[in-house]
Amino acid sequence: MDHLIEFWPILKRLLIYVKPYKKKLIIAFILLFSGSISEVLGPILISYFINNILSKHQLHLITIFTIIILFILSQILSVFLNYFQNILFNKIAVKSINKLRQDVMHAALQQPISEFDSQPIGQMISKVTNDTEAVKELYDTVAPTLFRSIILIFIILFAMFTLEWRMALVALLILPLVITIMLIYQNYSTPLLRKMRYYLAEINNKFNETINGMNVIQQFRQQLRFEKNIKQSSDLHYISRMKILRLDGFLLRPLLSLLSALILCNFMILFSFFPVGVFEVGILYAFITYLGRLNEPLIAITIQQSVLQQSIVAGERIFSLIDSPKQKYGKSTKPLKSGKINIKNISFHYKNCKKNILENINIDISSKSFVAFVGHTGSGKSTLASLLMGHYPLKHGKIYLDNQSIDSISHYILRKNVLMVQQDPIVLSDTVFYNITLGRKISEEKVWDILETVHLSSLVKSMKKGIYSILGEEGNNLSVGQKQLLAIARILVVHPQVLILDEATANIDSGTEKLIQKTLLSIRKNCTLIVIAHRLSTIVEADLIVVLKQGKVFELGTHEQLLKNKNCYWKMYKFQSSKF
Structure with a gap:
């Protein structure tokens, strides 16, 4: 229950970032829905061809060509609709993640100075980069895949019940089994994913520390110790990642494929028990095809659950930064008239x-x-x-x-x-001009006067682009x-x-x-x-x-x-x- 309590508030908060793009999101879902319908029409057309033309040997060329053209058009339409919905979802995802990154960066800039005394810089960098990238997958991969998979499942089940309700009931048995697997997966995967993201942040922090202290590390021959530290964090990240992969390997595709195989066996048993003529060959073909296609969205939902869990854990880390106390200042705008x-x-x-x-x-x-x-x-x-x-x-x-x-x-x-x-x-790794003005509106003449006052004018004049010369990172030059x-x-x-x-x-x-x-x-x-x-x-x-x-x-x-x-x-x- 603890995981559910944490899961929904974070998911709800992450989804708020796509709210400004509601209209585009609706269009993307309509395209996705239409593409899914076009995709499901194929087996129905083939089933009709088998039952009404192939099995009865009634080769009407116009009917055959009509079915072929409709089949090809439905598949082409499905490809185009899925392409455009994919582009639209990605646009929404990029814009949403940009806003999230701005909020994270704003929160980082508003942190109390005391936080930087104790919090490793790499941890904060990881939240701004890796964690926001993990959340991006929620918008451009998880949401469209889950929606598409759910739509496909309902359309396939609707088609199955339309063709033969008894066989459709057998196919329906797979759903509660999959939901059980998903709940078990969520229970075991969340703590592992949280650990994995923590170790990834630790690796970033140690790399940051190593690069910034390279002179000291080389001077005192500490390379082996720092390599060992980074290797230790990398190994812990690897172990956590392997545990998740083992979990995925057991609870996802192999187990779901086994369930689909068992349902298919039930189809074959059901088909053999009923008298000849009750089930048509075309319907059996359609059900076998739909079962294969039903398997894919179920696997996709369970796989996306893994990505969703990563996004939620990343979101949890991001919001811990956004919600952390900010540097506090007063509200008085009364100017200081003296330096007392x-x-x-x-x-x-x-x-x-x-x-x-x-x-x-x-x-x-x-x-x-x-x-x-x-x-x-x-x-x-x-x-x-x-x-x-x-x-x-x-x-x-x-x-x-x-x-x-x-x-x-x-x-x-x-x-x-x-x-x-x-x-x-x-x-700053910027021009001399910007390093002095820091965005304040000051003329070039005044900057030169200031450089003259602090006796830097001769140095700046010797640079190729004068006050517009770029200074190296952290002023290394x-x-x-x-x-x-x-x-x-x-x-x-x-x-x-x-x-x-x-x-x-x-x-x-x-x-x-x-x-x-x-x-x-x-x-x-x-x-x-x-x-x-x-x-x-x-x-x-x-x-x-x-x-x-x-x-x-x-x-x-x-x-x-x-x-x-x-x-x-x-x-x-x-x-x-x-x-x-």
Whole structure:
């Protein structure tokens, strides 16, 4: 019963995607119905020929030619009608699956950042690609095949009862047996199919991990270990697939063929028991032909049940993503007029970690000030920056931007006014122009001005197509420092109220760093600048330096004040100074 409870809601929800194409669907079903009738007419015509012409030796050429022409026309019409209904069903399937993929992609884009901390990327990719492809078969294969098979069964049974009702009753015995087989098949196949799709997603995830970490894998000679991991998932997928194939091999064609053979034996027994003349040879031929044809749609229904189960399991995985909680933002569209920040009693820990990363943080930052967060690795600097970006919901404490609680501010206002340059910025496999504008309406002249400001203009001019040159995947044709400069260039397109730099100058040479410092100083005039610094030499001019230690605010003050205290900051600064 559990399978039935899961099955129908998911199937109903998947079928909603074909609702906009109702008219086309009706036309496709009419074509399919007409094609099935044309297909079934053949044996009736042959039966008439055997009973009324061949057995009576009445060779009327006009009647014979009429039967032949009708037979050929019915088969040609069946071919054409089935061709057009197949095209129409496929068009509906492709359009429906495109809409489903858009919904899945939209759901993926709206996922909370915390989900990407724990969920393997390959699992999500599998839902967008493999699972939607499995659902596509529901629309273009399962639905038309099931409908065609059911129509054929009813038409064949109608023809059988019209010709000879007693033999038709014998043929009808196969239906309850097939339904029993289908229910047994569903009970055993669903858990196996669920496992198979999970292992397929695992294979995708491990391939994704392997390709992204290829440099590290080769450097530390981990090829055999990763090959073993992928082989293990592949073997588990293979075992699940083989179990399904064995199930198919036993419960589908061989067993159904055996049932058809038994029904045919009953026909022969029934035919031999009745007196001569009760059953005509033509009727026996028609019944044998129909039984063969009845076998095929029954096998098709049971085979499609396997595909249907795969579609349902894939749909279950897809809807688990679509229905998962989305990144939450407030509704306030009130613009931020300043970069004032107030952090009140913030304590925070990640989803799968019980220990607090931040503990009772209280910081007041005035608008258009230069603030630095410093501390050893794991002190909570980047976590605090992520909270200022609104990436994670707050359970303990509050953050106020321009006197507005961060959880009340809309996504549009937050992303317009609070921006971050990350330590490892993302570069899209697109043009330089798009990587800077990101779809925002900006002139080429302004882009060149920005490139000049971040000292990338000479590099871009050396490229064949200038700002329309395609950057490699993840910016592989750029150095780490150049990626940082490109990320800063994106920021210069707009003027946010708060700009956060997460060790953004850590990978830039000292000469370029000084130029970037000048750029940042000019940005400071218009916004609050928050820098997570590794190099303390870059923050000596900060209005406020916040020293974090084990998730707590350990020290607060200017560079000079903290040096006078001769505490944690003083030790860090002295240590770095002694290295140069």
